[in-house]
Amino acid sequence: MSTSRPRRRIPEASVARLPIYLQILIEQADGGVLNISSEGLAELAGVNAAKVRKDLSYLGSYGVRGVGYEVDYLIFQIRREMGLDQDWPVVIVGGGNLGQALAGYGGFSGRGFPVGAIVDNDPAKVDTVVGGVRIRHLDELDTIVSGTGIAIGVIATPASAAQEVADRLVAAGITSILNFAPTIVTAPSRVSVRTVDLAVELQILSYHEQRRANLRSGTRTGGRGTGLGPGSATLKRGATA
Amino acid sequence: MSTSRPRRRIPEASVARLPIYLQILIEQADGGVLNISSEGLAELAGVNAAKVRKDLSYLGSYGVRGVGYEVDYLIFQIRREMGLDQDWPVVIVGGGNLGQALAGYGGFSGRGFPVGAIVDNDPAKVDTVVGGVRIRHLDELDTIVSGTGIAIGVIATPASAAQEVADRLVAAGITSILNFAPTIVTAPSRVSVRTVDLAVELQILSYHEQRRANLRSGTRTGGRGTGLGPGSATLKRGATA
DNA sequence: TCGACTTTGTGAATTCATGCACGAGCGACA
DNA sequence: TGTCGCTCGTGCATGAATTCACAAAGTCGA
Ligand SMILES: NC(=O)c1ccc[n+]([C@@H]2O[C@H](COP(=O)([O-])OP(=O)(O)OC[C@H]3O[C@@H](n4cnc5c(N)ncnc54)[C@H](O)[C@@H]3O)[C@@H](O)[C@H]2O)c1
Ligand SMILES: NC(=O)c1ccc[n+]([C@@H]2O[C@H](COP(=O)([O-])OP(=O)(O)OC[C@H]3O[C@@H](n4cnc5c(N)ncnc54)[C@H](O)[C@@H]3O)[C@@H](O)[C@H]2O)c1
Numbered sequence: 001m002s003t004s005r006p007r008r009r010i011p012e013a014s015v016a017r018l019p020i021y022l023q024i025l026i027e028q029a030d031g032g033v034l035n036i037s038s039e040g041l042a043e044l045a046g047v048n049a050a051k052v053r054k055d056l057s058y059l060g061s062y063g064v065r066g067v068g069y070e071v072d073y074l075i076f077q078i079r080r081e082m083g084l085d086q087d088w089p090v091v092i093v094g095g096g097n098l099g100q101a102l103a104g105y106g107g108f109s110g111r112g113f114p115v116g117a118i119v120d121n122d123p124a125k126v127d128t129v130v131g132g133v134r135i136r137h138l139d140e141l142d143t144i145v146s147g148t149g150i151a152i153g154v155i156a157t158p159a160s161a162a163q164e165v166a167d168r169l170v171a172a173g174i175t176s177i178l179n180f181a182p183t184i185v186t187a188p189s190r191v192s193v194r195t196v197d198l199a200v201e202l203q204i205l206s207y208h209e210q211r212r213a214n215l216r217s218g219t220r221t222g223g224r225g226t227g228l229g230p231g232s233a234t235l236k237r238g239a240t241a
Numbered sequence: 242m243s244t245s246r247p248r249r250r251i252p253e254a255s256v257a258r259l260p261i262y263l264q265i266l267i268e269q270a271d272g273g274v275l276n277i278s279s280e281g282l283a284e285l286a287g288v289n290a291a292k293v294r295k296d297l298s299y300l301g302s303y304g305v306r307g308v309g310y311e312v313d314y315l316i317f318q319i320r321r322e323m324g325l326d327q328d329w330p331v332v333i334v335g336g337g338n339l340g341q342a343l344a345g346y347g348g349f350s351g352r353g354f355p356v357g358a359i360v361d362n363d364p365a366k367v368d369t370v371v372g373g374v375r376i377r378h379l380d381e382l383d384t385i386v387s388g389t390g391i392a393i394g395v396i397a398t399p400a401s402a403a404q405e406v407a408d409r410l411v412a413a414g415i416t417s418i419l420n421f422a423p424t425i426v427t428a429p430s431r432v433s434v435r436t437v438d439l440a441v442e443l444q445i446l447s448y449h450e451q452r453r454a455n456l457r458s459g460t461r462t463g464g465r466g467t468g469l470g471p472g473s474a475t476l477k478r479g480a481t482a
Numbered sequence: 483t484c485g486a487c488t489t490t491g492t493g494a495a496t497t498c499a500t501g502c503a504c505g506a507g508c509g510a511c512a
Numbered sequence: 513t514g515t516c517g518c519t520c521g522t523g524c525a526t527g528a529a530t531t532c533a534c535a536a537a538g539t540c541g542a
Contacts, residue, residue: 023441054530065488088447097342101338107440178443178446198349201419201437205393205417209417291500291502306518307518308519485541497531502524502525511516
């Protein structure tokens with residue numbers, strides 16, 4: 001008779017916010033705060049209080065009416081629900097600038113995601129040590145993954161190699177991928193993939209910048225560029241070449 | 242008599258996808274592809290074809306029925322709409338590991354976002370050169386921004402300094418901020434802020450990992466932790482200290 | 483012990499996003 | 513010139529996320 005239900009699935013949008021609440025709560029706990037209201041948490045997170053309550057309600061009823069949430073207990077519950085009550089070592093593929101920066105970055109290991117291994121396919125990089133971890137050869141991936149039970153792979157190779165690396169990660173048994181290469185990588189649906197692309201972030205900012213500029217200067221930037229419409233438009237499907 | 246309308250606002254979700262289409266289109270153009278269908282583009286982007294068509298329809302009617310979209314022309318239109326027909330130089334605040342990596346990173350400048358300046362508040366860092374740019378003192382921020390018209394600021398300082406840095410960026414006249422520090426930064430609503438937090442990304446992956454693990458091993462991981470509920474629950478509002 | 487006050491948890495309304503389905507437009511070809 | 517096949521553009525239905533608004537449940541002071 002398990003008293004705890006299978007715990008209903010948490011909406012993606014909420015899942016993406018829980019880590020933010022968590023981080024705020026940890027800061028508050030460090031600052032000696034014992035209780036926090038949905039209002040207070042919402043303010044610190046920059047969101048609506050009702051949203052906070054609804055998000056937290058997916059974890060269970062852990063608030064106290066008239067008082068708020070006990071910070072420590074909420075931290076414990078979010079951690080548990082997100083699987084952060086254990087470490088998740090990661091394997092970094094690509095020991096270049098980014099790979100090395102990540103390996104040496106404390107905020108990675110310090111948050112429950114220690115760098116379990118780094119691999120590269122460049123013989124010159126293999127056996128050098130970064131962030132206290134020796135770079136091993138890409139071909140050892142299978143051994144590493146099956147030997148350590150690492151579930152998360154980080155792609156820090158050039159975009160041209162990203163898909164191939166993803167395929168190898170999947171073949172080796174990885175079930176989550178964090179991709180820093182500016183390209184789409186696909187994987188079987190049982191594998192989670194998240195891509196962080198700086199250029200995309202900047203371009204989104206650019207859109208809003210340009211939008212503001214347009215609004216200021218009455219509806220249009222200037223003369224429209226070369227005013228040519230779609231040209232001849234021949235050729236077949238093209239794409240899936 | 243401007244033929245071009247004020248162009249209806251594009252939904253955020255679409256704005257976030259346009260850079261992805263753009264990148265794919267550029268790759269295709271480089272590969273000599275002249276035309277692409279919504280289906281083809283959708284496949285490469287890993288999304289639904291109807292979504293692609295709807296997204297592109299916000300730009301205007303640039304497709305040709307029975308044929309698809311002319312790649313070059315679509316690139317031109319997305320660029321124009323997103324404000325990418327001009328460069329947006331950025332100022333990086335914080336010349337540490339990350340700041341240096343970003344400054345030296347080609348995919349930054351190469352995509353229309355050249356590093357216009359780097360500033361730091363550490364005298365030891367000032368006047369050193371990274372990525373061809375000399376680090377200047379934080380106090381020169383106002384001069385730099387007003388002198389160059391830079392609109393985008395990148396925060397690459399420790400989290401503890403992020404909000405203060407953001408305030409200074411805003412005061413200096415910056416209108417878009419890309420924040421790499423793992424903390425929420427707030428700014429007036431006229432300023433766009435985007436935060437890229439690695440830990441958040443990894444924690445989202447962790448959630449799904451943990452979820453899969455739970456599903457495999459029948460509904461629950463193991464015994465529930467310490468089964469204590471919210472404790473005494475005293476203390477007042479606490480939060481907005 | 484009671485009543486005033488605070489804050490949660492959640493149904494319901496609303497807004498935003500996705501995906502389907504199909505009419506309309508275009509090119510190709512006889 | 514007419515017909516056929518392909519693909520866009522979009523109205524509409526469905527689903528997800530957000531926000532409102534309020535009863536329920538608790539605290540606290542007298
Ligand atoms: N440097 C940055 O600041 C930065 C920031 C954001 C994103 N990125 C992206 O991260 C990726 C890596 O950037 P970087 O600056 O570290 O590049 P880099 O060239 O310094 O490093 C790439 C590394 O990947 C290795 N590699 C190449 N192909 C491989 C393969 N098939 N298997 C294993 N290893 C392979 C190379 O040997 C090299 O060590 C790029 O896609 C880049 O766009 C970089
Ligand atoms: N290193 C990584 O791989 C990595 C990855 C993702 C995110 N981050 C985040 O990026 C930020 C920077 O990381 P880092 O590894 O470069 O740290 P770092 O300590 O190497 O660099 C921080 C720099 O910021 C400067 N600085 C501090 N306070 C400042 C202020 N008030 N004004 C201007 N400059 C100031 C310091 O002098 C230093 O040069 C951190 O918040 C970190 O969490 C780092």
